[in-house]
Amino acid sequence: MRVTIKQIASKLGVNPSTVSRALSGKSGVSDRLREKIVREALKMGYFPDMTAMGLRKGHTKVIGVLIPDISNPFFAQAVRGMEKIFYPMGYQLILCSTEENSEREAANLRMLVSQRVEGLLSAPVDSGGNSVIYRKIHAEGIPIVFFDRLIPDLKLSSVITDNEQGIRDLMEYLHRRGHRKLGIINLRGRSFTGKVRLRSAIETAEKLGIEIRQEWIKDGNSTQSEAYEATVQMLSLESKPTAIIVNNNLMMLGTMKALRDLKINVPKDVSLVGFDDSYWNQIFDPPISCIAQDPEQMGLIAATMLLDAIFHHAKPVQTVLKAHFIERESVSVIS
Amino acid sequence: MRVTIKQIASKLGVNPSTVSRALSGKSGVSDRLREKIVREALKMGYFPDMTAMGLRKGHTKVIGVLIPDISNPFFAQAVRGMEKIFYPMGYQLILCSTEENSEREAANLRMLVSQRVEGLLSAPVDSGGNSVIYRKIHAEGIPIVFFDRLIPDLKLSSVITDNEQGIRDLMEYLHRRGHRKLGIINLRGRSFTGKVRLRSAIETAEKLGIEIRQEWIKDGNSTQSEAYEATVQMLSLESKPTAIIVNNNLMMLGTMKALRDLKINVPKDVSLVGFDDSYWNQIFDPPISCIAQDPEQMGLIAATMLLDAIFHHAKPVQTVLKAHFIERESVSVIS
DNA sequence: AGGGGATACGCAAACGTTTGCGAATGCAGG
DNA sequence: CCTGCATTCGCAAACGTTTGCGTATCCCCT
Numbered sequence: 001m002r003v004t005i006k007q008i009a010s011k012l013g014v015n016p017s018t019v020s021r022a023l024s025g026k027s028g029v030s031d032r033l034r035e036k037i038v039r040e041a042l043k044m045g046y047f048p049d050m051t052a053m054g055l056r057k058g059h060t061k062v063i064g065v066l067i068p069d070i071s072n073p074f075f076a077q078a079v080r081g082m083e084k085i086f087y088p089m090g091y092q093l094i095l096c097s098t099e100e101n102s103e104r105e106a107a108n109l110r111m112l113v114s115q116r117v118e119g120l121l122s123a124p125v126d127s128g129g130n131s132v133i134y135r136k137i138h139a140e141g142i143p144i145v146f147f148d149r150l151i152p153d154l155k156l157s158s159v160i161t162d163n164e165q166g167i168r169d170l171m172e173y174l175h176r177r178g179h180r181k182l183g184i185i186n187l188r189g190r191s192f193t194g195k196v197r198l199r200s201a202i203e204t205a206e207k208l209g210i211e212i213r214q215e216w217i218k219d220g221n222s223t224q225s226e227a228y229e230a231t232v233q234m235l236s237l238e239s240k241p242t243a244i245i246v247n248n249n250l251m252m253l254g255t256m257k258a259l260r261d262l263k264i265n266v267p268k269d270v271s272l273v274g275f276d277d278s279y280w281n282q283i284f285d286p287p288i289s290c291i292a293q294d295p296e297q298m299g300l301i302a303a304t305m306l307l308d309a310i311f312h313h314a315k316p317v318q319t320v321l322k323a324h325f326i327e328r329e330s331v332s333v334i335s
Numbered sequence: 336m337r338v339t340i341k342q343i344a345s346k347l348g349v350n351p352s353t354v355s356r357a358l359s360g361k362s363g364v365s366d367r368l369r370e371k372i373v374r375e376a377l378k379m380g381y382f383p384d385m386t387a388m389g390l391r392k393g394h395t396k397v398i399g400v401l402i403p404d405i406s407n408p409f410f411a412q413a414v415r416g417m418e419k420i421f422y423p424m425g426y427q428l429i430l431c432s433t434e435e436n437s438e439r440e441a442a443n444l445r446m447l448v449s450q451r452v453e454g455l456l457s458a459p460v461d462s463g464g465n466s467v468i469y470r471k472i473h474a475e476g477i478p479i480v481f482f483d484r485l486i487p488d489l490k491l492s493s494v495i496t497d498n499e500q501g502i503r504d505l506m507e508y509l510h511r512r513g514h515r516k517l518g519i520i521n522l523r524g525r526s527f528t529g530k531v532r533l534r535s536a537i538e539t540a541e542k543l544g545i546e547i548r549q550e551w552i553k554d555g556n557s558t559q560s561e562a563y564e565a566t567v568q569m570l571s572l573e574s575k576p577t578a579i580i581v582n583n584n585l586m587m588l589g590t591m592k593a594l595r596d597l598k599i600n601v602p603k604d605v606s607l608v609g610f611d612d613s614y615w616n617q618i619f620d621p622p623i624s625c626i627a628q629d630p631e632q633m634g635l636i637a638a639t640m641l642l643d644a645i646f647h648h649a650k651p652v653q654t655v656l657k658a659h660f661i662e663r664e665s666v667s668v669i670s
Numbered sequence: 671a672g673g674g675g676a677t678a679c680g681c682a683a684a685c686g687t688t689t690g691c692g693a694a695t696g697c698a699g700g
Numbered sequence: 701c702c703t704g705c706a707t708t709c710g711c712a713a714a715c716g717t718t719t720g721c722g723t724a725t726c727c728c729c730t
Contacts, residue, residue: 002475004686015710020688030708045471050449051395052686054386055715062429062450070418071411071631080405083432087439092446094397095430097418104422111427114385115397136380140337224614256618279559283591285620296406339716350680355718365678387716390685 003044012040023048054116062092063306064112066105066122068191069222070097072250073278074295075123078147081299082121085307091118100189100221102129109133113142119306121299123148127192143309147302148295149192157309159302159319163193163275164200166291166323167245170273171204173289173325174243178334179271181211183241185230185255187248188219197247197275216241220251227254235262235270242334243271249278256284267332277326287328293321338379347375358383389451397427398641399447401440401457403526404557405432407585408613409630410458413482416634417456420642426453435524435556437464444468448477454641456634458483462527478644482637483630484527492644494637494654498528498610499535501626501658502580505608506539508624508660509578513669514606516546518576520565520590522583523554532582532610551576555586562589570597570605577669578606584613591619602667612661622663628656 005023009016014033022029022037023046029037054060063086067075079095086093094115096108105125110133112120120142124130131151138144138156146158174182184201187194198217205212218234220226227246231254234240246252252274259266266272266286274281277292301319308314340358344351349368357364357372358381364372389395398421402410414430421428429450431443440460445468447455455477459465466486473479473491481493509517519536522529533552540547553569555561562581566589569575581587587609594601601607601621609616612627636654643649 006686016686017688017711018709020686021709024688026689028708033708047445047448047475049390049451049686051386051389051451052715053688055384055390055685055717056687056689058715060386070415071408073406073408073411076406076408076411079430080432083405090446092429092431092450094427095414096427097415110382111425113382115427116384116386140382250614253614253618260618279585279588280615280618283588283595283615284618340718341716351716352681352718353679355716356679359718361719363678368678384716387685388718390687390715391717391719393685 003046008041059118060116062117064117064120065093065095068098068100068125077295078299081296082303085303098125100125102126106130119310120144121302124151126190145302145306147298157305157316161293161321161323163196167197167200168204169325175208177331179243181241183216183234183244185246185251186219188221222248222250224254227251228258231255231258246274249276267330271331286330288330289328291323292326293323338381343376394453395451397452399452399455400428400430403433403435403460412630413634416631417638420638433460435460437461441465454645455479456637459486461525480637480641482633492640492651496628496656496658498531502532502535503539504660510543512666514578516576518551518569518579520581520586521554523556557583557585559589562586563593566590566593581609584611602665606666621665623665624663626658627661628658
């Protein structure tokens with residue numbers, strides 16, 4: 001059986017309340033007794049019971065984190081950033097991978113508030129689907145910070161990168177290099193990032209005089225295999241674009257594999273740029289030019305904002321991070 | 336304020352115990368009343384309080400997971416495998432990234448038992464360091480399953496891949512292709528996998544008549560940058576090995592980058608094989624031959640074993656997974 | 671109609687903490 | 701020595717559930 005405060009108390013012939021005060025560093029207990037209690041607790045191997053503490057004090061030292069896909073290094077690194085903030089404060093992270101599934105997200109959310117998390121960090125799968133649940137949770141007084149993706153209806157805290165600017169940088173670069181026919185491998189579905197990146201690509205194309213035919217817009221979920229398929233399809237068209245934007249780090253893997261299998265040379269036969277810079281872009285042959293985000297930094301900021309909301313009841317803040325372009329060797333010059 | 340069972344009870348003029356029974360599907364409450372209670376709970380937006388439940392019932396529906404590095408896809412995928420088992424059972428995962436730091440691991444462990452996790456899944460940073468804590472936790476009755484790495488002293492449950500066999504397969508392949516001089520980029524420190532892989536490489540070398548000079552053994556932590564350094568050092572030696580084993584997926588990134596920067600051709604100038612097959616190996620130029628593990632499967636098995644321990648008090652089991660060799664194009668033939 | 675068993679519900683204790691309050695003890699100053 | 705205040709500690713309630721037990725009610729059968 002597990003050792004409790006009561007056991008320590010009865011062993012020392014004092015009251016549990018005294019033990020509690022001693023161990024939690026509260027005043028009202030003599031130094032002599034306190035030291036004796038601390039020593040005994042150590043000796044008996046006492047671990048405080050957070051469930052009891054949480055019940056009594058109302059906070060649990062636990063934060064809920066929702067990400068769409070844990071095996072995507074982007075989100076993994078974001079979580080690492082959060083850890084960096086929360087670990088020193090003695091907080092634990094409950095991590096839920098929603099697998100890009102709204103119902104699963106909803107179920108996870110319910111579980112998390114049942115676990116009495118003190119705050120929520122979420123990259124929602126859907127830019128609308130679960131807004132009622134989020135709203136309800138917010139109304140319960142649980143602070144929420146969105147990261148990477150957000151739900152536009154809800155005026156909650158968020159930290160995202162400037163997707164519009166990222167796409168614009170990418171396309172202006174391509175334009176400068178003479179590209180006028182652009183294909184896009186996009187994230188399927190109602191995901192926030194997929195939608196805004198596609199939309200601003202189309203807007204920017206308009207502005208720059210770049211052509212994006214309907215059949216040059218392919219999509220897939222965030223996996224290698226679907227991106228592979230999309231790439232094969234696009235490049236088997238009769239008239240092909242001269243450059244392709246791949247809107248997601250994992251999809252870049254599939255695209256690269258497809259290009260290799262098709263024996264299509266980058267950048268000679270087709271140029272390639274990516275959104276997000278994961279481990280591999282710089283090591284591919286050729287190294288891929290892309291828009292780099294800093295997921296760890298993003299997680300860090302999101303965590304700080306959440307902390308602010310928990311402790312100081314800070315009002316919701318929307319943060320937008322600048323994306324920066326990295327030039328490598330995956331884009332040809334068309335004259 | 337948050338809605339409780341008591342509030343529902345008083346609103347309906349019944350006793351809290353009845354509400355509890357109704358909501359948890361226990362017998363002893365009429366269908367009519369049960370339905371009324373459920374409807375009211377839904378209307379009031381009731382969320383069960385897991386901390387209170389945990390306190391009263393003694394279990395919290397929470398599992399603790401310890402990994403050395405969340406941004407390593409290997410561990411991320413293992414966690415995904417665990418999620419696959421635990422999500423359908425209504426369990427939550429508390430994820431701790433120890434950052435390959437023993438003291439941090441110890442602190443995390445203490446917090447986790449304080450959170451009253453029902454079980455522990457851990458890839459310990461150290462093949463010995465925190466064994467006393469693990470032992471104590473096990474003595475408290477909290478089931479533990481190690482994965483990927485283990486602590487040999489402790490006869491607890493574990494699931495690891497057959498590192499010896501993996502290394503042997505790799506080296507026999509190199510040997511068949513005529514390689515007799517082998518370098519190793521290894522995981523530094525007292526990590527389980529690093530140690531056993533190096534040891535079995537040396538043993539196998541002995542057996543096959545392969546030479547591994549002391550200066551051909553380089554190490555680093557599990558990052559690109561240190562592997563980069565190690566690779567540069569090894570290849571600036573006067574007499575170089577003809578083939579290199581890279582013992583870790585992230586380190587492969589650094590090695591590849593170094594080779595490219597040094598303009599060393601694989602496999603013409605030096606051959607390369609890796610332990611663990613992450614996203615990128617098959618897309619590099621050339622594609623890298625390697626020993627593939629299945630981290631998701633590993634996580635899945637570890638989770639199942641833990642569940643068995645929790646529900647059926649299963650005795651500790653040691654599971655060893657076969658690794659399988661994937662031949663690609665990174666090894667030359669020496670005649 | 672009466673008896674008996676099943677069913678439906680209430681009562682209260684318990685899980686391990688924290689905390690306001692009161693009581694006892696200590697000490698210092700007059 | 702007495703008053704008064706500060707310090708140290710114990711008492712008991714409270715957090716939101718669950719659950720064993722007791723009692724009242726219902727239904728069914730003879």
